[in-house]
Each structure stands twice: as structure tokens, then as C-alpha cells.
Amino acid sequence: xxxxxxxxAATAVVLLGSLTAVPAHAAPALPRFVPAVSGLAETPEAMWxxxxxxxxxxxxxxxxxxxxxxxxxxxxxSTIQELKDHAASSEPMVIFIRGTLEATDYVKIPVAANKSFxxxxxxxEVVNAGFKLINVxxxxxxxxxxxxxYIPGDWDGKRPDNDRDGIQLDTTHHVWVDHMKFxxxxxxxxxxxxxxDFITYSWNVFADNNKALGVGWTPNAVTRMxxxxxxxxxxxxxxxxxxxxxAAHVYNNFLQDIGQYGMMGRNAxxxxxxxxxxxxxxxxxxxxxxxxxxxxxxxxxxxxxxxxDNVGAAFDPAQFxxxxxxxxxxxxxIVAAGAGPREDSSPxxxxxxxxxxxxxxxxxxxxxxIGSIPSGSTLPRTITVKPGIYRESVNIWADxxxxxxxxxxxxxxxxVITYDLPANxxxxxxxxxxxGGSATLNVLAEGxxxxxxxxxxxxxxxxxxxxxxxxxxxxxxxxxxxGTRFLGNQDTYLADTTGRDATARTYLKxxxxxxxxxxxxxxxxxxxDGCTIHSLxxxxxxxxxxxxxxxxxxxxxxxxxxxxxxxTSDAAPGTVSLGRPWFASSDPDAHPMAVIRDSTLGSHIAVxxxxxxxxxxxxxxxxxxxxxxxxxxxxxxxxxxLTPEDALKFTKEKFLGDWTPAGRG
Numbered sequence: 001x002x003x004x005x006x007x008x009a010a011t012a013v014v015l016l017g018s019l020t021a022v023p024a025h026a027a028p029a030l031p032r033f034v035p036a037v038s039g040l041a042e043t044p045e046a047m048w049x050x051x052x053x054x055x056x057x058x059x060x061x062x063x064x065x066x067x068x069x070x071x072x073x074x075x076x077x078s079t080i081q082e083l084k085d086h087a088a089s090s091e092p093m094v095i096f097i098r099g100t101l102e103a104t105d106y107v108k109i110p111v112a113a114n115k116s117f118x119x120x121x122x123x124x125e126v127v128n129a130g131f132k133l134i135n136v137x138x139x140x141x142x143x144x145x146x147x148x149x150y151i152p153g154d155w156d157g158k159r160p161d162n163d164r165d166g167i168q169l170d171t172t173h174h175v176w177v178d179h180m181k182f183x184x185x186x187x188x189x190x191x192x193x194x195x196x197d198f199i200t201y202s203w204n205v206f207a208d209n210n211k212a213l214g215v216g217w218t219p220n221a222v223t224r225m226x227x228x229x230x231x232x233x234x235x236x237x238x239x240x241x242x243x244x245x246x247a248a249h250v251y252n253n254f255l256q257d258i259g260q261y262g263m264m265g266r267n268a269x270x271x272x273x274x275x276x277x278x279x280x281x282x283x284x285x286x287x288x289x290x291x292x293x294x295x296x297x298x299x300x301x302x303x304x305x306x307x308x309d310n311v312g313a314a315f316d317p318a319q320f321x322x323x324x325x326x327x328x329x330x331x332x333x334i335v336a337a338g339a340g341p342r343e344d345s346s347p348x349x350x351x352x353x354x355x356x357x358x359x360x361x362x363x364x365x366x367x368x369x370i371g372s373i374p375s376g377s378t379l380p381r382t383i384t385v386k387p388g389i390y391r392e393s394v395n396i397w398a399d400x401x402x403x404x405x406x407x408x409x410x411x412x413x414x415x416v417i418t419y420d421l422p423a424n425x426x427x428x429x430x431x432x433x434x435x436g437g438s439a440t441l442n443v444l445a446e447g448x449x450x451x452x453x454x455x456x457x458x459x460x461x462x463x464x465x466x467x468x469x470x471x472x473x474x475x476x477x478x479x480x481x482x483g484t485r486f487l488g489n490q491d492t493y494l495a496d497t498t499g500r501d502a503t504a505r506t507y508l509k510x511x512x513x514x515x516x517x518x519x520x521x522x523x524x525x526x527x528x529d530g531c532t533i534h535s536l537x538x539x540x541x542x543x544x545x546x547x548x549x550x551x552x553x554x555x556x557x558x559x560x561x562x563x564x565x566x567x568t569s570d571a572a573p574g575t576v577s578l579g580r581p582w583f584a585s586s587d588p589d590a591h592p593m594a595v596i597r598d599s600t601l602g603s604h605i606a607v608x609x610x611x612x613x614x615x616x617x618x619x620x621x622x623x624x625x626x627x628x629x630x631x632x633x634x635x636x637x638x639x640x641x642l643t644p645e646d647a648l649k650f651t652k653e654k655f656l657g658d659w660t661p662a663g664r665g
Contacts (some may be wrong), residue, residue, distance in 0.1 A: 177204060189211070249323075357388065478505055484512075521550065602630060
């Protein structure tokens with residue numbers, strides 16, 4: 001095979017990390033291969049195919065498979081304008097991308113048929129730009145990065161000027177996207193639309209975005225596509241969303257740390273999902289509509305919950321092409337070693353990361369900053385967030401421990417993380433978000449510290465009716481909140497654990513927490529030290545809510561401790577209960593526990609300090625008070641008091657055990 005044909009049809013240019021500059025008339029040196037990775041089923045060489053596989057390899061529409069610009073000139077694009085000019089050319093062309101090509105203003109570059117876009121060397125990337133393929137065919141993208149067209153603050157991608165995709169395909173066929181990396185785009189990473197067909201997406205990284213990969217925008221079930229060995233991580237929705245696909249074959253992908261849902265079939269989609277690995281993915285496999293057929297086989301689910309649908313026969317991929325699957329257990333190892341551009345393997349080692357809406361930070365999104373931290377890294381890192389309102393749902397994933405997220409100023413009101421999902425809100429594919437799904441901030445990683453910022457669930461109860469709507473849910477052990485504001489109504493803060501028999505300790509120092517119904521609750525161990533706990537006024541003359549609702553397991557001696565704090569409210573005197581016992585899911589082994597001591601209790605606290613809940617009398621909980629003051633600090637039969645001797649058993653040190661968080665008084 002000639003070198004020109006090798007570079008076009010095989011596009012082995014993906015391995016050209018050692019090339020010098022390539023003029024339009026010169027042939028590049030042969031590719032440089034790297035050593036095989038011991039123990040992998042597929043060596044790096046085998047991962048870099050000589051031609052596309054899957055549906056992109058098949059003939060159709062008068063095209064004999066996907067060959068890109070194999071018969072054309074070889075050119076190099078070193079600027080966005082050169083890239084635009086080459087992409088629009090009517091002639092076949094192999095276009096090398098060298099270095100960083102950055103657009104001043106976002107541009108979606110029109111692409112003509114018969115093109116190969118190949119990154120050359122380390123750091124080949126297109127920034128603040130994407131590609132648009134409309135009614136074209138035979139296009140290849142390999143070995144470079146497309147990144148950073150995110151509009152600061154537009155996490156939902158709803159601004160009318162935000163159509164900032166990485167790649168958009170409309171009525172386009174024979175496209176191969178291979179060993180690419182897409183991250184932090186304004187809208188979708190790839191939108192495959194309007195009856196596009198004969199497509200293969202292989203060995204790519206899709207990361208740090210809300211909307212990842214949508215397919216459809218058509219009433220016709222036409223699209224045939226193969227999706228294999230991709231790494232989809234730290235995304236929220238469309239992972240993929242496969243609408244009206246005639247045949248979507250999804251195998252050996254690694255989906256990791258996904259916010260809302262994983263693989264979804266919609267309308268009349270036929271989907272085969274096999275030997276993928278889903279880790280920390282909610283609703284990993286969803287058949288949304290009655291006509292959807294999804295075959296779910298040989299997949300691995302780690303730390304997932306929700307739907308794993310398996311309905312209908314879909315189709316048999318082997319009737320279209322031959323393929324070989326890797327064991328789903330080994331998919332994370334194989335995909336992490338091989339996905340993305342060849343020269344893009346060095347992990348982020350930065351320990352100080354800045355987020356800002358004005359362009360002065362490393363990132364404009366908190367979730368994107370979290371995604372920049374390598375999975376499994378235990379190196380302590382700090383994300384400093386500059387002032388602004390960040391509308392996004394944030395997950396501090398369990399595989400990124402020892403992270404500090406802090407506001408840049410001393411005032412927590414300067415940095416606000418806000419979202420507005422209610423627990424009873426209906427997902428568009430069925431079911432409700434639930435308590436955990438409603439949280440604006442989920443803290444899942446051990447050793448996390450959050451400080452000097454505000455977290456808000458802005459769900460409007462007055463307009464939409466009452467519902468749980470969490471601002472914060474902490475699950476991991478050794479989590480610290482320092483100078484943090486929690487804003488919500490019902491169930492503002494959930495101190496959770498990874499399971500009923502697990503323990504998780506949280507230390508809250510100098511925090512402000514407001515709400516009305518059970519707004520501090522859960523089975524975790526939590527110490528509220530020097531906090532202001534503010535009960536909102538619901539306008540009732542008799543009942544303005546409940547402060548705590550612990551569901552401590554019976555084997556845990558330590559639930560909630562409120563110490564050296566102020567309990568405040570504008571509500572009518574005597575109308576707020578200190579709390580009530582929560583027997584979650586009627587758990588007979590729960591033994592809810594809370595102690596309030598050395599604190600100032602306002603006049604809003606009820607004379608009958610504690611309340612019953614769901615048929616359980618308040619005395620079924622382990623509730624006690626000690627040495628409180630203020631107009632609500634009653635000493636009577638409804639406010640059980642610790643003796644001085646017993647009070648020694650319920651201190652910050654006892655609750656936190658062998659953990660001494662920074663700032664513990």
C-alpha cells in the first residue's frame with residue numbers, strides 16, 4: 001500500500017507524534033509506535049486501527065466505506081482560518097492539525113465531503129470551535145482535542161446563541177470519529193442528527209460537559225452506528241441519547257461518574273448495549289418509549305442505581321459485521337489506557353485550580369474543574385471559585401478524594417452554587433429525581449472540604465408546591481463544611497452514608513443552614529459547631545416546621561450534635577420543633593439520635609420540644625439537650641436534659657472519633 005493511501009484510508013497519521021512540520025507537498029515520516037501495555041487484551045498498536053470498523057466500514061449510498069481524504073492532497077492547518085479553508089474545499093484532502101488552533105469567537109466550521117482531519121504531535125487541538133457536516137459524506141476525525149466553547153453560566157445550554165457543539169452531523173453518512181477528545185463545549189459534544197448514517201465512534205474521550213452525545217432530531221428510524229471503546233466521564237445527560245436509531249451497537253464503553261442517565265433509547269430506537277462498564281451512573285440503561293428495543297447483555301454495573309432496562313430483540317450486530325468484545329470487567333483498564341489522542345496521556349498534576357465566570361480562571365464551571373482531576377488521584381487539590389452565581393448541579397465524585405472547594409473571598413454570599421430540582425420532580429423518561437437526585441451539591445468523596453460559599457436549592461415551593469429539595473447531600477466520611485451557607489426549604493441538608501451499615505462523619509464549622517421541614521436530616525454522623533440554624537417562617541400560628549430528622553442506625557452511638565450554635569427564626573413563638581425521629585423506609589433497626597447543647601435557642605422553639613413522626617413517638621429517638629440558653633431553652637419533660645456526667649460522653653471529640661478536622665474547636 002502506498003504511503004498516501006496509508007495516510008488516507010488507514011489514517012495511521014494518528015501515530016505521528018514525532019513528526020516535524022508537514023508542508024502540503026511533503027510526505028511525513030512513518031508513524032512512531034509506543035510499547036504495548038502489559039496485560040491488555042488490545043495493545044496500543046491494535047487500538048489504532050488501519051481502517052474504520054463497525055457501520056462506518058460498510059458500503060452504502062454509493063460510497064465504499066469511510067476512507068476520508070485518502071485520494072487528495074496532504075495539507076497542514078496551523079490556524080483556524082487555514083482549517084476553515086481546507087475543510088470547505090471541494091477536493092479530497094488529508095488535513096493535519098498541529099498545535100492549538102483557537103478561535104477568538106466561536107465558529108462551527110463547515111466541512112465538505114472526503115476529508116480526513118488528523119492531529120499531529122502532542123497538543124493538537126481545536127479550541128472554541130466545532131465542525132458542521134451538512135449533507136456530506138466520507139469524513140474522518142482522529143487524534144486531536146476539541147474543547148472549551150462553554151458559555152460561562154449557561155450550564156443548561158439554553159441561551160439562544162448557544163449551539164456550540166463539538167461536531168454536528170445533519171443528514172450525513174460515513175463518518176469515523178476515532179481517538180478524539182471532546183470536553184467543555186457549550187452545547188453537545190457530538191450531535192448526530194437528521195438521518196445521519198453509517199457512523200462509528202471509537203476510542204474517544206467525552207468529558208466534563210452537561211450534554212454529551214445526542215442522536216436523532218428526526219421522525220425516521222434510519223441511523224446505523226457503532227459506538228465502542230469510548231470513555232464517557234463527568235457528564236450529565238445524553239450518554240448517549242439514541243433517538244430513532246435503526247441499529248445502534250454500543251459495546252465496550254466505559255461510562256464513569258454520570259450525573260443523570262446513561263445509555264438511552266428513545267422512540268423506535270433499536271439498540272444493543274453489551275459488555276460496557278457503568279461506574280457511578282444513575283439509570284444506566286433506559287428504554288424510554290414503548291417502541292424502544294434495547295438488548296442489555298454482559299454489562300457491568302458498579303455503584304449504580306435506577307433503571308437497567310432490557311426489552312425487545314433489537315437486532316444482531318454480527319449480521320452486519322464481525323467484531324470482538326473485551327471482557328466488561330476489564331473495560332475501564334483497557335479504555336483508560338487507549339482512548340483519546342495518542343499524545344494526550346499525561347494526567348493533570350495541578351494542585352491549585354481556579355474557576356471564574358469572567359474568563360480569568362482555569363475553568364468557567366465547577367463541575368468541569370472537578371472533572372479535570374484524574375480519577376483515583378489522592379493528591380490534595382484546591383478549587384478556588386471566584387465570585388458569581390454558578391447555576392449547575394455539582395457532584396464531587398467518590399474517586400476524587402481530598403479535594404477542597406472554596407470561595408475566593410471571606411464572604412460565602414459572594415459565591416453561589418444554585419440549582420432547582422425537587423425530589424418529586426418527574427424525569428422526562430419516567431420516575432422522579434428522588435432526594436439524592438435533587439441535591440444541588442453531592443459530596444461523595446472522602447476528605448472533602450467545602451468553604452466560604454453558598455449552596456442553594458432554588459426550587460420555588462410557593463409556586464410549585466411542597467417537596468423535598470436538597471441543597472447539599474454528603475455521603476462520604478470525613479467531610480468538612482467551613483463557613484458554608486445552605487439555603488433551601490424542606491430537607492435542605494442530608495447527612496447520608498453509602499449504606500445503612502456504613503458510617504460517615506461530617507464536621508460543619510461556622511455554617512449557616514436554613515429551611516423549614518426536617519431541613520437537617522439523615523443517618524450520618526454530623527457535628528454542627530458554631531453554626532446558625534435558621535427556621536424559615538411558614539406563616540403558621542401553630543406549626544412552622546421541624547429542624548432535625550435523624551435516622552441514625554441503632555449500632556451508631558452518634559447521630560447529630562449541635563454545639564455552641566444559634567437557633568434562630570422569624571416564626572411565631574413556640575411554633576418550631578427541635579426535631580423528630582425518622583425511621584427511613586420503616587427501618588425497625590433505626591434509632592434516631594440528636595443532642596443540642598451549649599447553644600442559644602430562640603423563642604420560636606416549641607414548649608413541647610420534640611415531635612412524633614409517621615407513627616413513631618419522639619421518645620423512640622435518642623434526643624437530649626444540655627446547658628442551652630435563650631427563650632427557647634426549656635427544661636421540662638419535653639426537653640430531656642443530659643446530666644453533667646453524661647454530657648462528657650457527647651462532645652465533638654466523641655462524635656468525630658479519631659478524626660481531627662482542621663478548625664475543630
